[in-house]
Structure formats: structure tokens, C-alpha cells
Amino acid sequence: MTNIRIPPTPSQNSGGSSPKPPSRMESTDSYDDVIIQLAPRWRVITCREQTQWIVQKKEASHAGPWRGVSYHTCRDSLLRTCGSLNLLSAVSEAELLGVLPSSFREYAKQRSRP
Secondary structure (H helix, E strand, C coil): CCCECCCCCHHHHHCCCCCCCCECCCCCCCECCEEEEEECCEEEEECCCCCCEEEEEECCCCCCCEEEEEEECEHHHHHHHHHHCCCCCHHHHHHHHHHCCCEHHHHHHHHHCC
């Protein structure tokens, strides 16, 4: 099952027993703006410049970095890509549809509200 986390806490990001401080480096396990973990080696993040969503894949090695696979400013495009990579279950698709607005611009506006 997937969990939508906007934004995750350091303990959710760490994957280990001791929490790692959140990071602003998109390639790290502790990146602080993960939207959803779709599979053990796949996730969707918000880029650090707050301009788009990025589908990332973790390198094969345990200590390897996360790498961007595709970049999206439109929710439908994001969902199509995740579907084509066989990353979406009915639950994760419903969660993304329920949380993400149709465009990144709308998402950024929602996040900037107090």
C-alpha cells in the first residue's frame, strides 16, 4: 500500500531506525518533499525549485542515489507515466487524484497558503 505524504517527516524519510534530517538534495533518501512512494525503488517528489513533480527511480545499489525519470507540470501526464511504468495500483491512483490538483501551478498555490 502507498502513503501520500505532503511533506513527510524526517522519520518517515529515513527508512532506518534513527531519523535523518530532511534534505533539499533530490537524490537523497531523506529528501523532504516526497509526494508518494509508489514502490521500494520508485517515488514521486516535488522538485526543490517548486516548479514540477518528478518521478524518480533509486539506483540498484542500496546506497545509490535517486534519479529523475520523468518531469511533469500536469497531473494527468504524471498519472500516465506512472501507469506506463506499472507503478499505479487502484489505491495509489485514487490517492494521487484525491491529493494533487490538475496542474503543478495549482499545487504550488495550495502549498503557499497559510
